[in-house]
Amino acid sequence: MRKLLVLFFLAVIMVVMVATVVEMPTIGDPANVTNNEVPRRYVEDSLRETGALNVIASILTDYRAFDTLGEATVLFVAIAAVLSNLKAH
């Protein structure tokens, strides 16, 4: 009974995932909804606006610097937690 239930739920999850993959837009299609004004602005204006040749660096540390600050905070909290745990023993 329990195995049947597990198989049933696995089948449901599989149907949902396959349906999602089928509905996904093709990679590199210019008509994708993600190909909007945001990446166009990064590609066309980032050199003028940030002066950095590396577009990824200009996105990470200029346009989305707040997100990267969060990443650095995650690192900081992680090492603080590990060290305080290890020191407590």
Next chain:
Amino acid sequence: MEDIIVRYVSRFILPFVQLYGLYIVLHGHLSPGGGFSGGAIIGASMILYALSFNLAEGSKKLSHDVSSILESTGALIFAGMGLISILLGANFLANGAAGFPLGTPGNLFSGGSIAIITFGVGIKVASTMATLFYSLIEEEHSHEHH
């Protein structure tokens, strides 16, 4: 671990690994890479040092006091650049809008605050990797002794 081949090879390649990591951090705004990847390479070089030589020597190179100072310095550089942007009259972490000199694209001194923030992230990631490794290994050693 005491192996003469590992020790000699790592003594030979360690300076190049660290120089390469420093290059990736400092050229984060010019070439592929940046603070996270370059810092990971520098941290891996410190881990390689501790693995090929003995651990006591490795921890001597990066004591807990130094590593905690490096951690905080990296985070403070990042957040401090954001606060400087506010002081200059723009948004938090603004770059060109805050009036940082953007320079000629392609030069080492270009990109305004990007290079400084990348350097801070590089310091932080390198010391995080090395500190995590050293403290976990030390924990293992102290368990063996008890």
